Amino acid sequence: MLREDNGRKKMQGLWNLKDNKTFWEYAGIALGTLVYTISLNYFLLPTRLGEGGVVGLTTMFYYTLGIPLYLTNFILNGILIVVGYRFLGKKTVIRSLWAIVCLTVFLKFPVIAVYHTDQTVIPTMVSGVLTGISMGIILRCGGTIAGSTILAKIANRYLGVQTGSATLFFDLGVAAPMVFIIGFQNTLLTILQLYIAAVLTNQFLARVGAKKAIFIISDSHESIAASLSNELHQGITVFKGRGFYSGKEQTMLYLVCTSPQLTKVVPIVESVDAKALIVVEHVRSVRGLQMHQLL
Incomplete structure (x- = not known):
């Protein structure tokens, strides 16, 4: 009887976890990172576009040295998490670590099929939309993907700047030098992608769960x-x-x-x-x- 009662309690604990707000926040962060990975692997990289923040640096290493995105993403974001711990608190940092782990795992998934088109503005816009939605989901669930989003959350907390706008500002600082790697046209498309993502992130945060x-x-x-x-x-x-x-x-x-x-x-x-x-x-x-x- 005692074992049966313990078993019931364990099952009830697992069931209650599904109704727990924290559980759904972690699930939302995982979903957001999955959407972001789709944006990177299926639209951004095949079009040879850049990105902002740490992911922008990882694309630089990928285009020039062939280093996998998941590796540089994990190392560089791990460093920034230490900085974020001092300014953002334990809760946000733990969720950010979870986002980084999810992103690292998802980036290792094999790419099944890539969308190819001569109209490069199409994958640019799709990538911007997916990135904006993914960032909105992750930030709404209390996490970040580190990089510029950590700096953006610090700017939002202490300066009142909208998170999407602050992210765009920091991302442009990384995206601009990529003109020497991906060319002038693709750099302009990268800036367009970052702008679309920033606008959608702001709108998502303002309307969903706000x-x-x-x-x-x-x-x-x-x-x-x-x-x-x-x-x-x-x-x-x-x-x-x-x-x-x-x-x-x-x-x-x-x-x-x-x-x-x-x-x-x-x-x-x-x-x-x-x-x-x-x-x-x-x-x-x-x-x-x-x-x-x-x-």
Whole structure:
């Protein structure tokens, strides 16, 4: 009986792991690195395009010396992880290590079929789209692929620069010198690919799983706050203010929610007060206590 109980507990532990947020974050990072590997092996390298960051350096070694990408990627990113540990914290570094391991493994997979075309702008755009999506997934799950993404996350955390834009800035510093290896035309295509990837990374982070900050001004603020609190199961901050033009005292409600929750907020507010003022803003990052504790 004791062995059966222990067996059940182990099975329950494995089952609970599937429902664990951390499990899905690690799975998401693995998926993101797989998509990024497809972008590299099937579109970027066959077109002889460059890249930014550490991956850009690995492509340099690959084009000039024939050194496999997985080898230089693992060594160079391992060095940058040490730098990232000081600035990004243990959680991000562990997830970044997981991303590097996944990327190293996926890069060793044999390439089954390569897309060939004389229209080099097509694989350029496809690579940019896949890279942007993959970076968005990895960053949304709390990881990085090291390289320029670590520097970008540091810039985002301490300077407030959008992660995709900061990544593009650091990537261009590596991509520009590649003109002497891949030629002027392919360097321009590389810059186009990096730009597409940066734009899509920003859009992905802004829309998928991103937080929204909501300001609500209404005379029925008590009823609105009660309805939202019961529906969203989180706290709401109340501010006292005064209209400059009217001189009237106003009460403002403030809360942070996800995009799916936002679809519930607006109808709830309008059902209580159709004339309520609702202001919604994108939130680049939320740190500190959990939202229901903080607000």
